[in-house]
Structure formats: C-alpha cells, structure tokens
Amino acid sequence: MIRLQNICKTFDDAGGKVEALKNITLDIGDGEIYGIIGMSGAGKSTLVRCINMLERPTEGEVVIDGVEMSKLSPAELRKKRRDITMIFQGFNLLMQKNCLKNVCFPMEISGMPKDKAKTRAMELLELVGLPDKALAYPAQLSGGQQQRVAIARALATEPKVLLCDEATSALDPNTTHQILELIKDINKKTGITVVVITHQMSVVEEICTHVAILDNGEVVESGTVGSVFSSPKSNAAKRLVFPSGEDEEVSNPENEKRLRVVFNGAKAASAPLISQMAIDKGILVNIVAASTRSIGDSTYGSMLLGIPGGDEEVKAVKEYLESVANISAEEV
Amino acid sequence: MDNIFTPETLKVIQNEIPLAVWDTLYVTILSTLFAFVIGLPLGVLLVVGEKDGVRPLPVWLMKTLNVIINLLRSIPFLILMVLVFPLSRLIIGTAVGTTATIVPLVVAAFPFVARLVESSLREVNPNVIEAAQSLGATPFQIITKVMIPESVPSLISNITIAITTILGYSAMSGAIGGGGLGKIAIMDGYYRFNTILMLIPVILLILIVQGFQNLGTFLATKSDKRLK
Numbered sequence A: 001m002i003r004l005q006n007i008c009k010t011f012d013d014a015g016g017k018v019e020a021l022k023n024i025t026l027d028i029g030d031g032e033i034y035g036i037i038g039m040s041g042a043g044k045s046t047l048v049r050c051i052n053m054l055e056r057p058t059e060g061e062v063v064i065d066g067v068e069m070s071k072l073s074p075a076e077l078r079k080k081r082r083d084i085t086m087i088f089q090g091f092n093l094l095m096q097k098n099c100l101k102n103v104c105f106p107m108e109i110s111g112m113p114k115d116k117a118k119t120r121a122m123e124l125l126e127l128v129g130l131p132d133k134a135l136a137y138p139a140q141l142s143g144g145q146q147q148r149v150a151i152a153r154a155l156a157t158e159p160k161v162l163l164c165d166e167a168t169s170a171l172d173p174n175t176t177h178q179i180l181e182l183i184k185d186i187n188k189k190t191g192i193t194v195v196v197i198t199h200q201m202s203v204v205e206e207i208c209t210h211v212a213i214l215d216n217g218e219v220v221e222s223g224t225v226g227s228v229f230s231s232p233k234s235n236a237a238k239r240l241v242f243p244s245g246e247d248e249e250v251s252n253p254e255n256e257k258r259l260r261v262v263f264n265g266a267k268a269a270s271a272p273l274i275s276q277m278a279i280d281k282g283i284l285v286n287i288v289a290a291s292t293r294s295i296g297d298s299t300y301g302s303m304l305l306g307i308p309g310g311d312e313e314v315k316a317v318k319e320y321l322e323s324v325a326n327i328s329a330e331e332v
Numbered sequence B: 001m002d003n004i005f006t007p008e009t010l011k012v013i014q015n016e017i018p019l020a021v022w023d024t025l026y027v028t029i030l031s032t033l034f035a036f037v038i039g040l041p042l043g044v045l046l047v048v049g050e051k052d053g054v055r056p057l058p059v060w061l062m063k064t065l066n067v068i069i070n071l072l073r074s075i076p077f078l079i080l081m082v083l084v085f086p087l088s089r090l091i092i093g094t095a096v097g098t099t100a101t102i103v104p105l106v107v108a109a110f111p112f113v114a115r116l117v118e119s120s121l122r123e124v125n126p127n128v129i130e131a132a133q134s135l136g137a138t139p140f141q142i143i144t145k146v147m148i149p150e151s152v153p154s155l156i157s158n159i160t161i162a163i164t165t166i167l168g169y170s171a172m173s174g175a176i177g178g179g180g181l182g183k184i185a186i187m188d189g190y191y192r193f194n195t196i197l198m199l200i201p202v203i204l205l206i207l208i209v210q211g212f213q214n215l216g217t218f219l220a221t222k223s224d225k226r227l228k
Helices: A044-051 A074-081 A099-109 A114-127 A143-155 A173-190 A201-207 A226-229 A235-241 A270-281 A309-321 B006-047 B059-074 B077-083 B087-090 B097-122 B124-136 B139-150 B150-176 B181-188 B195-222
Strands: A002-012 A018-026 A033-037 A059-062 A086-087 A161-165 A191-200 A210-215 A217-222 A256-264 A286-295 A298-308 A327-331
Touching: A002 A044, A002 A074, A018 A210, A033 A044, A033 A201, A033 B006, A033 B195, A044 A059, A044 A074, A044 A161, A044 A191, A044 B150, A074 A173, A086 B124, A099 A143, A099 A226, A099 B139, A114 A201, A143 A161, A143 A173, A161 A173, A161 A256, A191 A201, A191 B181, A201 A256, A201 A298, A201 B006, A210 A226, A210 A235, A210 A270, A217 A226, A217 A235, A217 A256, A226 A327, A256 A309, A256 B195, A270 A309, A298 A309, A309 A327, A327 B139, B006 B059, B006 B097, B006 B150, B006 B181, B006 B195, B077 B087, B077 B097, B077 B124, B077 B150, B087 B097, B097 B150, B124 B139, B139 B181, B150 B181, B181 B195
Parallel strands: A033 A191, A033 A210, A086 A161, A161 A191
Antiparallel strands: A002 A018, A002 A059, A210 A217, A256 A298, A256 A327, A286 A298
C-alpha cells in the first residue's frame, strides 16, 4: 500500500519558485496497476520520483507499507529501494555491460553471491522472453528488447512495487503493446503493485485498473479507469478522453441522451457491435465521437453515443453493450 | 653525407639512442601511471562532489580542489620542474637524471589527468546513474560499478592524450637535467649544431607518439560495447 499524503514539491528556479506538485494525496492499493496520466510538464515524473525519494517532497508524506520514506536513513532508504524499483523511458541500461550483467547489477550491489545472482538473472531473462540475449550488449538490442532487460533488472530484487516512468513512450505501438502485456502478466503472476506514468491514454486504457489525472501539478480526478474515463468531469480529463474536444463541439439536441462507452480490451470490433445493436434492439444510435483503437483482437478506447429517445432506450443500450465483456457504459 | 655521419655521431646513434628510447618510454609510462593514480580519484571527486553530484562535498573543499588544479596547470613545465627540485631530491635522492624527472612530470600531469577524468565521467548518461540510485546503489558503488566502467572507452582515449602530452614534457625535461631522447636532441643535437642528432630523436618521438595514439584509439574502440 502506497499512501501519498499532501505531497508538495517546489523547485527553486532562476526566475523564482516553481510549484511542480501541489498538495497531492493518493492511495495506491497492493496489486493495483495505477496509472498517473497528464500532459508534459504536469509533474508526473516528479511525482513518481517522490515515491522512491529520488526527489524529496518539499512537504507531505510518502508512506509505503506503513514506513514513512522521508524518515529513513540513507542506508535504510537504499535498502527500501530494492522493494520499489523503476523502469524508464530511456531504458537506462549499463551500455558497457551485457544483458546478464545488467540484470545481475541490483543483486550484485545488494551483496548476493555471484553464481546465485547469475542463476536468478537467467530466470528473469527467461521470464521477459530474452534468454538468448544474455551475452548481448544493450546496443545490439532493439528498444523493446532493452526495455525487457530493464524490466528483468527491476524485478531482480523481488520488489513489491514497480514504477514505470514513461516506460513505453519511446516504443512503437506494437512494441508498446507487448511491453504492457508483459507488465500486466507479471502483475498477475506476482501481485506486484505497478505505478504507470504516461501521457498516453492508450497505455492507461490497456493495462491500468486505476488512474489519477495530473494537471499542472494537481490531481484533478482519480478512481477506477472505468469510472474516470466514462464520465470525465474535469477539463483535463475531458481533454485526455477526447483530445480534439469532440464532445464539446458537437451539439446536444434536447431529445438525445448521451452515453459514454469505454472499451477496456473488449473482444469485439466496435463498428459491427453498434450495427448489431441497431439490428437486435432497433435503436439507431448516433456516434457523436469515438476514440478507439484495436490492439490484436481487442478494442481499447471510448466512444460517445447519442441515443434518441428516453431513459428506457438508454437503459436498453447500456445493458446490451455491458453484456459484452470489458465494456462499460455510463450516461453523461 | 660522409661528413654528416661523423664517427662521433654514429657512436651516439649506436650507443646512446637505444638507451634513450628506453629511458623516454620508461619515464613516460611510469609518470602517466602515477599521474593517473593521483588524477583518477581527483577527477572522480570533481564530478561526484558537486552540488548535484552523487556524493556532494563541502563547497570550500571543491573550490580549493579546483584552485589547486588550475594553479598547477598554469605553471610552465620548465619552471615547475625547477620548483619541484627539492621534492625530487626528497623522493628520488637527486634532482637530475632520468628517474628524477618522474617527480616533476607527475606533478605537472596529475592535474591535467584529473581534468581529463572529469570530462570522461561527465559523459556518463545521468539517467543511468539515476537508475542505479533507484536500485539502491551507494555513492561508492555508483562510482566503481557505473561511472568508471561506463566511461572506460573515453578514459582510454583521454589516457592516450595524457601519455602523448607527458611524452612531450619528458623531452622538454632534457633541457635541464632530464634524460632520454629529449636530452640527446637538445644537448647533443641543438647545442652542438649537430642536425642529425637533433632530428633522429625528434623522428623517434614522432613515431612513439604515433604508436601510442594508434594503440590508444584501437583499445578505446575495441572496449566500447556501444559500437557493436
């Protein structure tokens, strides 16, 4: 359990003080995949670095499993960091060491005997799908492979929390998907808590259970992915869900109800589903805005439907859509 | 041509040049080694001791260190050599001769080496250092297991620069009591108007510099795992 309580972080800049984080309070439960999303400069990277004290908050507390991080001595903090490891946008591997030695690194510095570390490192490379790259150097690998090595390295000390700082931002969509699947898989297998920092909606939609939206150093909305994305209340959340402001531009005739549908990996192509509903239920819905993408055979994203008629029709549509796995719908 | 290669000149070439080559190599390599032993930790301190470094040190200490290094680097080598005569006598027992030159060479070179090490270590990606910190590495582990190993190719390139510079200094030391190729070029060549005895050591020095440079470049490239 990670509890961030009233976190503030102020940087002294040449032009005065810059408030990077303003009074942030978040609870991240064990085993959750918690997304923190925001635009560039919203303070996401600073916030995630406050969790493992790479950045010390100016005010507030970070409590992990009952331990207040800022009260730890430097030696205790280093030991604690083995429980809260991190992966990065730039992978940050040791470029002069091969993959095996990179994965051994955290075990080596924690004083684990060499052969034991080596055995575990091989297991981890197997887990991330790169057992044949043990002796390759990072420069010989693709970005996705380097991130896999970084994940293996981060898991070496059997952490309870994995912090991902824009871990897929430098990767193409396909590789992003594979890395996210891997993280999801590890979360399922080990119950590790994952904190995902990203500016990409697709990342949150694809793996997160919970999300907090960070805007200008403040958390403007937080909760489960379904609840936040199906009815975004803040402007920042609306901007993220519909980046080009579709739902505000489109007129809202009085005789039409609005329903936001969230696809969280639903095994159905979106278009046939809506058409099928029109045939099955005889309700002709209007797609006001849609921002969905298909990854593999799953659909992620959200859609705003305009439903002519009254509450009954809305209820029928909602029931129809929610009968499909991984789809949630909410009236807005 | 006969009158250029006098029997006396040939004698110097046969008897003294081989020994002088050895003396020059021995002084240069040992001086570089000692300069590196002192310069490496200083270079590390210059980087890690900064305000945002891995292990910040008191500001007064960093300032003192910088002043000393800059001071030593600004004294002309020949003057420095005279200034450290007492130190040479203390350590080696004499201020003249081949071995005695090692002392002023080290004093002149270690601040230079410290700056070279500093620049090599600054090339290490700060994000990699941050990653090591996030994994619980101590400042000492970051220095020995991240910063230095990651900058090995750059360190080799910079040691090559240091060794060729020290070679040049060692030749200069021939003017005031040092041994080696520089001494022959100055004492037997320049002062006695013997052009051949001036040119041969210079050509040999050029060849030695070339050799060191080629070896250094080869090793730096070979050790760099980013280039595969």
